[in-house]
Amino acid sequence: MSDRSSTGESGSIYYDDQEIIPDNGLKIETAPFGLEKLYDYEPGGHHPVHLDDVFNNRYRVIHKLGSGGFANVWLCRDLAAGLPKYVAAKVIAAEGSTAECPESRVGKLLETGCEREATAIYFSLPLDQFEIHGPNGTHYVFVYPVLGPRVSKLLHLSRLDDPGPQLRKICLEIAQAMATLHAHGICHGDFRPANILARIRGFDGLSEETVLEILGRPETTKVILVSGETHTLKTAPQYLIYPVKWDEVLLNPNNTSLTTGSACLTDFGESFESSSPPVEVGIPQVYYSPEQALEGKVGEASDLWALGCTLFEVRTGRKLFDTFDGDVDECLCKIALLLGKYPEPWWSETWASRRHFFQDEGDGDGKVVKVPRKPSTGNRTDAPQFHRPVYERPIPRSLEEIIREGAIFDVNKGPHVVVKDITTQESKIFADLLGRILNYNPKKRLSAEEVGQHEWFKL
Template sequence: MTTYGAKGSPKNAHPHLPFPPPPFPPLPHPRRTVFQGTGLERVEDAATYAPGGHYPVHLGDVVGSKYKVIHKLGNGGFALVWLARDVKKGRCVALKILRADAPPREALTLEYLKTHTTTNRIAHLQETFMVQGPNGIHQCLVLDVGGPSLEHLILYCKRLPLPFRIDAARNLTEGLATLHSAGICHGDLTHSNVLFQIKGLHDWTEDEIYRYLGPPKTKLLLLLDGTPAPAFAPTHLVDALDYSNLDVARLSSNILIVDFGEAFSKDNVPPGLGTPVSFSGPELAFGYPPSYAVDLWALGCLIFEIYTSRQLLPTAFGSEEELISMATETIGALPEEWRNSYYNKEISLEPISGEKHRWFDAQIERAYTLDSRISKHMPELSQDQHATLVQLLRSIMVFAPSQRLPSAEVRKYAWFTGKS
């Protein structure tokens, strides 16, 4: 368990969460190191192995005296996540090792949720501890192990039977409702942060893991001049699991909501969020502060994606303009009162030649609607099923944040209960 040293909480700490650990000692002047490329697709930038950066890990390492690293689950800006085996209990876990300069928000949120929720739909924090490395002191989070993300399933075209998808969407909704009832907004609910669990994975042996998921792919890490990587970096980089060989029959419809690095409470709302644009509440571009409503918008996007294996609001360039254009073609016109509050003042939303701007024109016909897209991607639905699903999504995908159906009500919806 983590021991918290300070009695005073900093001004920006979550008012309902435990006190943060003491600040890390100052790091030496950053190194400037240039590495050769590895050719691997799902690896961290080797340049992040520097003071304040990642903790160098090798396959087979035992971290925290009992967690043997056997594969990589993923990598992000502030952490690497490893599939590890608790050698004392003989069970697999997800070992998330944060960069030395990572903020403590996620650990604080998970500690709070550990005592305020009982659901198995949210990543459960088993233990936290610190490790000292050449790049600083790193916080380690031991979590229940998940499986492929929704993004992985879409990428590898692993579409699942309709009853499975209904269960998965219901479980996701229940997880979000539990999170909101505990007073926490996730803030970064995307298809990469929704994991499908694999039946029995926590009890698999190393041989079973490599047989069912594939062995790790590694590449020697070298400096630009061809010499081996220094001690502050690993000797090899490890590609993250892609689950392309996973038999979908091994998947459970239970899901885990993970990655709470953007989470906040209603009493400590951040000025903005780092959510990818395709899942970001459009109101944020019009001056609204983050709220539970951003999770609800993302939930609608994810429910659509679970059912159709397509993103609801894909953006090629990740711009706010793309998001809003896609959203208005799918949902309809924006509220008129938003016209003067768009964040990008270089773009004029004023009427031209007497015509309303397309974003605000409720009279024009939209060809890319929820109705038409459900028809295209789910032709197997009956007429009643189609109508119920479209109605559910329209109840969530509302531009005005206050009018979105709360998660506690979404899970009671006829689509999930079978009651019309």
């Protein structure tokens, strides 16, 4: 399986100066947004799947729930059930289908004495597991209950006068999920909104026709050769399927009661035992703790930092330390601008490029001071695009200030968004909670259990 994860890397072919064609010579007819990569349909990669395929003589594919480089997730009807029953079948790429498959790590929750009933409250546990064999190899398949969208994208809550109580309830469950993991010696390693999904009331008992009326019928795009002809490769499907568009589903007035208002933690692919932290984990850099970014240290403390970022994102619909491209230096800058100077030796020694961005000393209020922008010389070789006058949006310099900007719901997929105010009282209390989680000293951060006991959840 190819290890390429972005366009333009070694091994891809440029086509018409824009499109990237994988080594297998295939392309699709329409936009690739939301789809898996064609170059992952090769030995070691994804299993080619079409609608109405049946896994293990039991699970028939009727739609796609999600896609990625590690696995694709399919909405299936369970043919072994009497009444209509639906499940999510996660088909792991062949290269990842080994005895050390990260997906199976969730089983450690059960091995550590945590009862299945308790874990089922916060986590998505496999209902079934088996192997399938195809042209690209052997694939592990994990069958789960069907879940909804990520909890930071519950756009239908924009219809409420005050979505705060519902979002705080979800945030409490998120904190309790982490507390359960940490109590059993497990770190999640990739704790972020993308891996926390909303529970739905389920489709069991409904006809397939009704389910597809709710979710929308599958949209496909044909897979063809670069020449435009139909391909005959066994390693790739004849078409790719776009995942369910949850934004559209939840904004439909007929589906207002589809979600239960509860959260479910998923994707344990980066999880590890607290006593044996790995060298690194694959969490996106915008959720890195300072000690992870500067020293490569991961553990319960870095999980907690990610929890703080996640709580903010779920409550406000915005990333706390949003960046243009996820660059580590940019992330560190965003953190310093909001939370202040890093302690030594991080500030003066560990962060090698810090002096490119900030002066050694802060201002009278203890805030970091940017290095003045270099004036343009007018010479085009002097990279004038970096020095020309630009409008800079005022940057919030405290947690309370950034919280007061409100909760944003991008219901129109454009510049016009719905903004719900967050009261001054809640802003102060929420800022206190986040400040206690996002402490630069890893040892002084609130534990996940302590987070769940904070006053913010009692508003």
